[in-house]
Amino acid sequence: MSEALKVHDLKPAPGAHKKKVRKGRGEASKGKTAGRGTKGTKARNTVRVGFEGGQMPLIRRVPKLKGFKNPNRVEFQVVNLDKLGELYPSGGEVTAEDLAAKGAVRAGRPVKILGTGEISVAVQVKVNAFSGSAKEKIVAAGGTAEQV
Template identity: 95%
Template sequence: MSDALKIHDLKPAPGAHKKKVRKGRGEASKGKTSGRGTKGTKARNTVPVGFEGGQMPLIRRIPKLKGFKNPNRVEFQVVNLDKLAELYPQGGEVTAEDLAAKGAVRANRPVKILGTGDISVAVTVKVNAFSGSAKEKIVAAGGTAEQV
């Protein structure tokens, strides 16, 4: 049983363990310039983060405070009541898909009805949002305003 593997015979695979390079510890290893080349700012010490060689850095070129953009903003496509009256002279049911088919809005985007103009026919409007005045005018004309 002399061929059995003993714990003191175990060793890592060749090339699995490399010695760490000790820079700047004498000429035998990476001594002298320690891989930094010769002279200049980068050889002597660290260059500040964002340093652009004396050019005005980006962080100072851009404006400091000018509001912000709300990432959760919902941008509605608006349709006024006078446009609704023009598109539906006989009344009927109005949906966002119908409006997109008639070319008043683009498909698959939220639609809001605003109260500019008047409507005299009864329409059932089913869209994403209404202004207060638009809702009042639609109901006054005998129609309904449903939010989807």
């Protein structure tokens, strides 16, 4: 009667596991050039980032632009007075949330009212900013312009 096979007796087939070749790690290893060929920059591990083999690098070929872009610039979504007249024909209270609900602006961004066009109804506008002419026209029509 043969002995039962146990888990601790299992082992891989001969030749199934080979040791990893560690190139360039001392005299007993696959030494000398370690798979890098002979001489040249690539054999020496000294190629810096952006180096193009002596060709004028991209960063120096591209023109430098004057000025700068202000990272703190506040970009307003604009709504003109004639659009306010269309959206609120009977007047009433206007907020940035109302304008977003009606699809005039996107929610969560600052809104500015500009003075293009005329408005004949009294509206109570509460938004982030107004142009001077817009404020005058809203007050002249009997409304109020309040900056939030």
